[in-house]
Each structure stands twice: as C-alpha cells, then as structure tokens.
Amino acid sequence: xxxxxxxxxxxxxxxxxxxxxxxxxxxxxxxxxxxxxxxxxxxxxxxxxxxxxxxxxxxxxxxxxxxxxxxxxxxxxxxxxxxxxxxxxxxxxxxxxxxxxxxxxxxxxxxxxxxxxxxxxxxxxxxxxxxxxxxxxxxxxxxxxxxxxxxxxxxxxxxxxxxxxxxxxxxxxxxxxxxxxxxxxxxxxxxxxxxxxxxxxxxxxxxxxxxxxxxxxxxxxxxxxxxxxxxxxxxxxxxxxxxxxxxxxxxxxxxxxxxxxxxxxxxxxxxxxxxxxxxxxxxxxxxxxxxxxxxxxxxxxxxxxxxxxxxxxxxxxxxxxxxxxxxxxxxxxxxxxxxxxxxxxxxxxxxxxxxxxxxxxxxxxx
Numbered sequence: 001x002x003x004x005x006x007x008x009x010x011x012x013x014x015x016x017x018x019x020x021x022x023x024x025x026x027x028x029x030x031x032x033x034x035x036x037x038x039x040x041x042x043x044x045x046x047x048x049x050x051x052x053x054x055x056x057x058x059x060x061x062x063x064x065x066x067x068x069x070x071x072x073x074x075x076x077x078x079x080x081x082x083x084x085x086x087x088x089x090x091x092x093x094x095x096x097x098x099x100x101x102x103x104x105x106x107x108x109x110x111x112x113x114x115x116x117x118x119x120x121x122x123x124x125x126x127x128x129x130x131x132x133x134x135x136x137x138x139x140x141x142x143x144x145x146x147x148x149x150x151x152x153x154x155x156x157x158x159x160x161x162x163x164x165x166x167x168x169x170x171x172x173x174x175x176x177x178x179x180x181x182x183x184x185x186x187x188x189x190x191x192x193x194x195x196x197x198x199x200x201x202x203x204x205x206x207x208x209x210x211x212x213x214x215x216x217x218x219x220x221x222x223x224x225x226x227x228x229x230x231x232x233x234x235x236x237x238x239x240x241x242x243x244x245x246x247x248x249x250x251x252x253x254x255x256x257x258x259x260x261x262x263x264x265x266x267x268x269x270x271x272x273x274x275x276x277x278x279x280x281x282x283x284x285x286x287x288x289x290x291x292x293x294x295x296x297x298x299x300x301x302x303x304x305x306x307x308x309x310x311x312x313x314x315x316x317x318x319x320x321x322x323x324x325x326x327x328x329x330x331x332x333x334x335x336x337x338x339x340x341x342x343x344x345x346x347x348x349x350x351x352x353x354x355x356x357x358x359x360x361x362x363x364x365x366x
C-alpha cells in the first residue's frame with residue numbers, strides 16, 4: 001500500500017489517496033481491454049495521465065466483465081484528439097473525445113472541476129474530479145500499465161464491505177441530479193450491495209424530483225436498465241421505492257394494482273432476446289398489449305390502434321417511431337400475424353380513415 005500526497009499553500013504535504021498494487025486490489029490484468037490499455041499508453045507517452053475509471057474498475061474488482069471501459073485524463077479534448085486520428089470531439093457544454101479502436105468506442109474525458117458544483121462543466125484536477133462522482137464504488141482510478149488503483153474516497157474498502165456510499169452529501173446529491181437515484185438502485189442490484197437506510201430513505205423522500213428530468217434522459221436510463229443482465233430485478237426495486245412510475249408510469253400503476261401483471265412483466269424484462277430487432281421495446285409493452293388486444297379481430301383491431309396504444313403505454317418514454325414500429329410488428333408476429341413493413345407510413349397517417357394492411361396469416365412457431 002502506498003499513498004499519494006498533495007502540497008498545501010504553506011508547502012506541507014497532505015495525504016490525499018491510497019494507492020493499491022495488484023496484489024492488494026486483485027484485478028486480473030487479463031480481463032482489462034487491451035485497446036483501453038493502448039489508449040492509456042499513448043496518453044502516458046505524450047506526458048499525460050490516463051486511468052480507467054468508474055464502473056469498469058468496480059466490475060474488475062468484483063470479477064465481473066465490464067460492459068465499457070471509460071478513460072479519464074488531464075489532457076484536454078483537443079490534446080487527446082491530436083493523439084488519436086480515429087477520434088472525434090463530442091459535446092457542447094463539456095467536450096469529451098470518442099476514440100474508436102477495433103470497432104469499439106472508448107469515451108476519454110478530461111478531469112472536471114468543482115467550480116460549478118458536481119454537475120458543472122469546467123476542466124479540473126483528479127482531486128476535484130473524484131469529488132464529482134456519485135458513489136465511492138464508482139470513483140476508483142485504475143492505471144493498467146503499472147496495475148495500480150488510486151483511491152481518494154475509500155472506495156475499495158466499500159466494495160470489499162459491499163456498501164454503497166455517496167460521495168456528494170445526501171442533502172444535495174439528488175437535488176443536483178435526480179437520475180442518481182436510479183443509478184443507486186441499479187448499482188445495488190448489479191453488485192448485490194445493500195442500500196444504507198439513510199440513502200434509501202432519502203430516495204423515497206425525493207423520488208418526485210425525477211419528474212423534473214427530461215424525458216430523453218429518463219428514456220436513456222431505462223434503456224440502460226433493460227439492456228442490463230438484471231432488468232427485471234432492477235425494475236422491481238425501482239418500483240418498490242416509487243421511482244419506476246417516473247420511467248414508465250402506466251406499467252408502474254399496473255404492477256401496483258395487479259400482482260399477475262407484475263409477475264409477467266418482470267419475467268418478460270428478465271428474458272429479453274437481445275438479438276431480435278425491437279425486442280427491448282417489445283418487452284416494455286408486450287404484456288399490456290397481450291391483455292388488451294384481440295389479435296384475431298381483423299376488422300376492429302388495426303395495427304394503427306395497437307401502435308398508438310403501445311406509444312401511450314410507454315410514456316414518458318419517447319423512442320423513435322421506427323423503433324417502436326419494430327417492437328409492435330415483432331409482437332404481431334408472435335401472434336402469427338405478419339405486418340408488411342411497407343404499411344408503416346400508412347399506419348401512422350393522421351386520418352379518420354381506417355388504414356388498409358396487407359397481412360399474411362401464418363401459424364405461430366412454438
């Protein structure tokens with residue numbers, strides 16, 4: 001175990017972080033993405049710092065396979081862009097860089113400052129950047145060249161003790177960004193860590209703050225959940241803390257009113273066939289549509305009415321219509337009804353006339 005120090009204005013040194021070696025943190029370097037390591041090597045060769053940060057470090061410690069490897073550095077976006085020809089700067093308020101290697105996109109971000117609070121957009125130092133992060137388990141910096149973890153917030157100890165502890169004070173953490181409530185629940189399920197009583201109480205008290213978050217951000221968070229390996233369990237926990245009603249209002253109400261719907265809906269979310277186009281959105285509406293649609297009533301039940309019922313049911317989510325179209329046609333197909341894609345624009349016409357479909361019946365496959 002080593003320590004990292006910083007000098008105060010009077011020149012005295014103050015211990016700021018614990019530095020753990022590979023023997024102490026236990027990360028197997030074989031599970032670290034080699035392209036992420038290559039990016040950090042290039043940053044270091046150019047004289048900059050570079051670390052893998054966030055959920056990837058947490059998952060590596062827990063012996064889980066990370067979905068993404070985010071990287072943070074003291075290099076500015078323009079400096080990072082010059083180092084990687086296969087990169088582009090994105091963002092308007094706070095710029096970061098997407099580096100593409102081996103058909104994978106790595107997000108490389110510059111340390112952020114605390115000058116504008118934990119949601120500001122000013123470049124800063126690693127010591128400031130760590131204090132902007134939501135929970136200690138996501139605030140570890142892993143340097144894969146020397147296989148070191150730099151820990152400013154006792155995050156490694158929290159992981160070892162299966163504890164989710166906020167970095168930002170409870171008084172402000174959710175007021176500054178209500179989406180952190182969703183993430184706290186998600187982390188709890190994915191890591192099998194318990195939410196401390198005070199944290200859970202604060203979430204229940206401030207759940208309504210999620211109503212102030214844009215529909216696009218809530219949609220993004222819900223897609224992250226349904227693409228995770230524990231979608232049903234996460235949704236169930238969100239619903240128990242009165243959070244899911246702000247992600248999918250109608251489904252949350254039905255789960256509270258009908259135990260049978262809750263059981264089927266959570267099971268559907270837990271068994272999404274990711275390879276099927278539209279399967280993610282289909283999982284959110286399938287059980288509702290199955291309960292409310294007469295699939296064999298050709299005269300009265302039209303694709304247009306089902307499409308609009310699905311669109312209303314997933315509010316406040318507002319995915320692209322073409323994506324919802326794929327989901328609805330997938331559900332029709334499961335009932336032995338083929339909806340030709342060519343009818344899509346006709347089905348969405350704002351008209352009092354009934355749209356006409358070319359539908360072919362076939363026997364469902366079991």
